[in-house]
Amino acid sequence: MDWPSITFGAFLATAAIFVLITLALFPVVRRPFLLWLSARTAMIGLMAVMFMAPSAPIGLSGAEAKLIGGVANTLSIAVAGPFLASYIERKYLLEGTRRLLRSVFPIGLVLAGIIPLVPHVPILTNVPETGLLALIAIIVFGLGKAIALGSRAATFQAVAWSGGVIVGLYLLVHELVTGVELNFWTSAVLAALVLEFIVTSMGVVDGFMDFRRQRDAALAEVEAATLAIATDPLTGLANRRGLLRHYEESERGRPHGLALIDCDHFKRINDRYGHDVGDEVLVAIGRGLKGENVFAARLGGEEFVVLLYGADWQSLAEKARRRVTTAVIEHVSHLATTVTASAGIAQLRDGETLASALKRADRALYAAKDAGRDRSLAMTPFDAAPLGVGGPPHLRAVG
The missing domain is CATH 1.20.1070 (Rhopdopsin 7-helix transmembrane proteins)
Structure with missing residues (x-):
């Protein structure tokens, strides 16, 4: 060729x-x-x-x-x-x-x-x-x-x-x-x-x-944009939308429980120190709630939710609640008032929606506030054994 x-x-x-x-x-x-x-x-x-x-x-x-x-x-x-x-x-x-x-x-x-x-x-x-x-x-x-x-x-x-x-x-x-x-x-x-x-x-x-x-x-x-929509702009934690998204889509699987945490007497902080200091406190709380085997979100105002992963989920909830006080002391050093928090804790049942679990945690949170604040109360399953110390029916003290 x-x-x-x-x-x-x-x-x-x-x-x-x-x-x-x-x-x-x-x-x-x-x-x-x-x-x-x-x-x-x-x-x-x-x-x-x-x-x-x-x-x-x-x-x-x-x-x-x-x-x-x-x-x-x-x-x-x-x-x-x-x-x-x-x-x-x-x-x-x-x-x-x-x-x-x-x-x-x-x-x-x-x-x-x-x-x-x-x-x-x-x-x-x-x-x-x-x-x-x-x-x-x-x-x-x-x-x-x-x-x-x-x-x-x-x-x-x-x-x-x-x-x-x-x-x-x-x-x-x-x-x-x-x-x-x-x-x-x-x-x-x-x-x-x-x-x-x-x-x-x-x-x-x-x-x-x-x-x-x-x-x-x-x-x-x-x-x-999706992250911005699902994020609280003040604390950087997930907002209600981000919380629901994480609850439904997280690769970590379903959490074992959740804690609804509310800053005690937060209105007094705003009234005494001003809303700027109040925002500093909320940011500090957001930092304090972060931790291993937890997912924190801000529902609004001074109310936060922590999803809890692991067999020791109740202990994780109590530790997260106590970190509110230490985080505010660390990050808002000029605040003369000690900030505490109350928490309502609920164990998640199989197939339970986030809204249902939050309702049960909310009942426990109100009970914790009625019991004097600065404490955690956990919702027990309806077939659980006897009541805990100081709690109404189906509630028991944690920590």
């Missing part, structure tokens, strides 16, 4: 692989430019077979091969318009330019249909070439408009097509000046087309990477 045949075979293999890759990507990313790109590559391959193959296609005369090659060349330019229209990044508002680029396709179809008529209608002789020049001018205009706005896709495509433009102009000028056709024009054109495949592939990959970066940024923004 001679070198031209090897070169041409490698080119066709490259074109075929390029078409298969673009078609395989389309179901994944659903971007229309991939279909237009595969169609353009297929037309380029057909044109190459008709015009540049080392031997004439079997079963076709020279005139027939030239006719088919001319139609394929026209169609390759026709699909370049909608390809570019759908390839340029969507963030650039070029609707007028995109419509103009999309119009290249129907015009190209008309020109392709005129080519077989040229031998029979002499008046049409220059119509295909003139039309192609107009289509190329539209494509160049679209490229320039997008590049001026900073389009990376258009920049890559301009580089991809530059090889073909340079080779075409050189061959045209050489033939016009010398009247002799270059003997290596086939290799030059094939090299330019391979360059187009390579650079276009790079542009597509770059576009996908940019799309992925934009998608990741959008997902991060959504996640941040």
